[in-house]
Amino acid sequence: MSRQKNTAGARLFAVRQDVSPRARAVLTALAFALPLLMWSAVSYTPFIWHPYVLVEDPGDTTVAGKYDYVREGQRVELAEFEGRNRELAAAGKQLATGERANPIYLPAPHEVARAFVTAFGTEPQRRGDQWLHESLWHSCQIIFWGFIYSAMLGVPIGVLCGSLSFFSRLVEPFVDFVRYMPAPVFGALAVAILGLKDEPKITIIFIGTFFQMVLVVSNTTRQLDGALIEAAQTLGAKNRQLLARVVVPGILPNLYRDMRILIGWAWTYLVVAELIGEKSGISAFIYQQQRYRNFENVYAAIAMIGLIGLFTDQILAFIGRFLFPWENERPRFFYRIQRLFGGAREGGSDTQAQAQARVAVKAEASR
Amino acid sequence: MTGATHFELPDYHEQSPPVRERFAQLDARPVVMRVDHLGKTFLGAQGEVQALGDIEFDVRRGEFISVIGPSGCGKSTLIRILAGLDYPTEGAVMLDGEPVIGPGADRGMVFQGYTLFPWLTVEKNVMFGLKMKGVKRREAREQARHWLEVVGLSGFAGHYPKQLSGGMKQRVAIARALANQPRILLMDEPFGALDAQTRAHMQAHLLKIWRDLDVTILFITHDLDEAVYLSDRIVAMGTGPGHVQEMIEVPVERPRSPEQFLSGPFLATKKRLEELIHPRTEEMRALEA
Numbered sequence: 001m002s003r004q005k006n007t008a009g010a011r012l013f014a015v016r017q018d019v020s021p022r023a024r025a026v027l028t029a030l031a032f033a034l035p036l037l038m039w040s041a042v043s044y045t046p047f048i049w050h051p052y053v054l055v056e057d058p059g060d061t062t063v064a065g066k067y068d069y070v071r072e073g074q075r076v077e078l079a080e081f082e083g084r085n086r087e088l089a090a091a092g093k094q095l096a097t098g099e100r101a102n103p104i105y106l107p108a109p110h111e112v113a114r115a116f117v118t119a120f121g122t123e124p125q126r127r128g129d130q131w132l133h134e135s136l137w138h139s140c141q142i143i144f145w146g147f148i149y150s151a152m153l154g155v156p157i158g159v160l161c162g163s164l165s166f167f168s169r170l171v172e173p174f175v176d177f178v179r180y181m182p183a184p185v186f187g188a189l190a191v192a193i194l195g196l197k198d199e200p201k202i203t204i205i206f207i208g209t210f211f212q213m214v215l216v217v218s219n220t221t222r223q224l225d226g227a228l229i230e231a232a233q234t235l236g237a238k239n240r241q242l243l244a245r246v247v248v249p250g251i252l253p254n255l256y257r258d259m260r261i262l263i264g265w266a267w268t269y270l271v272v273a274e275l276i277g278e279k280s281g282i283s284a285f286i287y288q289q290q291r292y293r294n295f296e297n298v299y300a301a302i303a304m305i306g307l308i309g310l311f312t313d314q315i316l317a318f319i320g321r322f323l324f325p326w327e328n329e330r331p332r333f334f335y336r337i338q339r340l341f342g343g344a345r346e347g348g349s350d351t352q353a354q355a356q357a358r359v360a361v362k363a364e365a366s367r
Numbered sequence: 368m369t370g371a372t373h374f375e376l377p378d379y380h381e382q383s384p385p386v387r388e389r390f391a392q393l394d395a396r397p398v399v400m401r402v403d404h405l406g407k408t409f410l411g412a413q414g415e416v417q418a419l420g421d422i423e424f425d426v427r428r429g430e431f432i433s434v435i436g437p438s439g440c441g442k443s444t445l446i447r448i449l450a451g452l453d454y455p456t457e458g459a460v461m462l463d464g465e466p467v468i469g470p471g472a473d474r475g476m477v478f479q480g481y482t483l484f485p486w487l488t489v490e491k492n493v494m495f496g497l498k499m500k501g502v503k504r505r506e507a508r509e510q511a512r513h514w515l516e517v518v519g520l521s522g523f524a525g526h527y528p529k530q531l532s533g534g535m536k537q538r539v540a541i542a543r544a545l546a547n548q549p550r551i552l553l554m555d556e557p558f559g560a561l562d563a564q565t566r567a568h569m570q571a572h573l574l575k576i577w578r579d580l581d582v583t584i585l586f587i588t589h590d591l592d593e594a595v596y597l598s599d600r601i602v603a604m605g606t607g608p609g610h611v612q613e614m615i616e617v618p619v620e621r622p623r624s625p626e627q628f629l630s631g632p633f634l635a636t637k638k639r640l641e642e643l644i645h646p647r648t649e650e651m652r653a654l655e656a
């Protein structure tokens with residue numbers, strides 16, 4: 001019987017097996033490169049799509065006809081452009097010239113890339129409007145406060161619901177009821193009650209995340225191994241000690257992971273929140289640029305939201321690796337830094353007892 | 368059964384003078400835990416199911432007592448009730464004459480699964496019970512160091528449970544339970560998940576701890592050798608509902624050693640347990656014929 005060869009190809013498509021580190025890096029790069037490549041293909045190859053023609057020279061505009069409205073700088077459909085040239089050819093006049101173009105709502109990658117820089121330098125069209133960096137900062141603040149308020153209330157309530165049946169029965173049915181209501185429906189109410197400034201916006205973010213948070217946190221709390229609680233009880237821990245010394249530390253790593261997911265949730269409510277009352281933040285910027293048909297700025301702003309989200313998540317993930325030393329091995333680069341300073345393998349000097357202990361572990365492990 | 372070699376085994380009731388003396392001493396000691404006509408009925412989907420019926424035995428101070436029985440005889444339910452994690456529907460558990468209500472630090476428990484707190488280092492795990500009692504940090508740390516020394520894990524105080532092998536985790540669990548200096552140490556198949564060699568090592572280790580510290584241990588197992596090797600007395604349970612079939616006084620002399628596994632009294636006890644716990648069914652007899 002020939003066993004399946006453990007080739008690179010077989011490993012790439014093995015169920016539930018991680019690919020090699022190099023393949024992982026390549027795939028991560030491809031995750032971004034592939035959509036970008038498709039976008040570039042549509043933008044830069046004239047025979048792919050390009051349903052319009054950007055008129056450079058309309059030819060002889062004195063020739064009358066069905067398509068005589070074609071003028072310089074217009075973006076006309078291919079059929080119209082060809083129709084105009086047929087009219088001009090029939091009249092024996094100079095033909096119109098132009099380049100195949102995509103619709104205005106699909107700018108090319110380089111235009112968006114340029115907008116990434118120029119958008120920050122573009123002066124607000126109206127006095128009193130915010131610059132792009134101010135808009136972004138304002139959006140981040142809305143998210144931050146909405147999420148912080150939600151976590152300050154949602155986490156304790158979730159933990160209580162997950163640990164005590166009393167709170168679970170008292171709170172969760174109503175939370176379940178409210179969470180099906182889309183947060184934006186509270187927009188009008190929030191404005192009526194809290195005014196036009198930031199308060200209703202923060203409230204929308206709060207409503208959007210809080211109810212989900214209670215349920216997610218209570219679920220996470222319930223998943224804590226009950227044997228740990230029982231063990232603590234046989235060691236003399238009582239109710240409040242159980243919560244503070246067992247439940248909370250026990251769920252902490254998962255809680256942190258939940259928060260990372262939920263902060264993403266908060267971002268999804270941002271646009272609705274910012275468009276109620278006085279439009280503000282990045283959404284106001286997008287709304288405005290869309291009205292001026294600066295679509296490259298719109299794309300740049302949307303991409304910025306994605307980047308900010310990705311960046312915060314990566315930072316939180318990175319911090320998380322240090323917060324819970326019992327869960328993860330310390331990050332590899334941490335060892336590298338340690339090796340730079342003195343070359344000790346495990347945190348400075350080894351006591352003799354530890355060295356002996358390590359030998360004992362190996363002996364027991366090899367048995 | 369032709370061809371099989373038959374040993375002439377002694378009666379397991381026969382006790383050598385040192386063994387007889389030990390049981391006489393034990394009987395003179397105070398009762399730590401009294402299991403008093405204990406019964407447990409669960410309310411299942413198909414109505415009431417009786418898991419335990421009329422269990423009765425005493426545990427004396429410094430005794431090593433094992434509870435053994437086929438799977439489903441309710442031995443885990445029993446030890447959970449003794450620990451206070453579950454409650455009886457009939458009878459009571461008395462600890463030093465007081466009825467047990469709920470879990471408490473006076474009964475230490477070592478579980479079959481690994482129940483060390485993963486977020487605490489080995490030392491802090493052992494300190495947990497002391498901290499609950501309000502012992503000062505420095506004092507608790509000193510005591511924890513002592514108990515880690517007792518279980519031979521002094522060098523691992525700063526390790527996290529994840530970094531330990533299964534056998535070492537259980538040793539920390541034992542240290543953690545002992546740190547509270549409980550009246551009785553309850554152990555629910557603590558070595559069940561370990562490989563044979565680690566298990567043998569742990570049994571020897573447990574016997575040494577028990578001898579050195581003079582603690583009272585109630586030990587649940589389904590391993591006949593383990594029960595005979597470790598125990599003074601063995602509670603042999605039966606099923607339907609869980610009940611005590613026989614209380615066996617182990618006639619093997621102390622100190623115990625693995626050489627005794629093939630001694631007459633050991634084998635006789637094991638044979639008796641075999642009859643009680645794994646009785647030949649009609650089907651097995653038919654297969655053997």
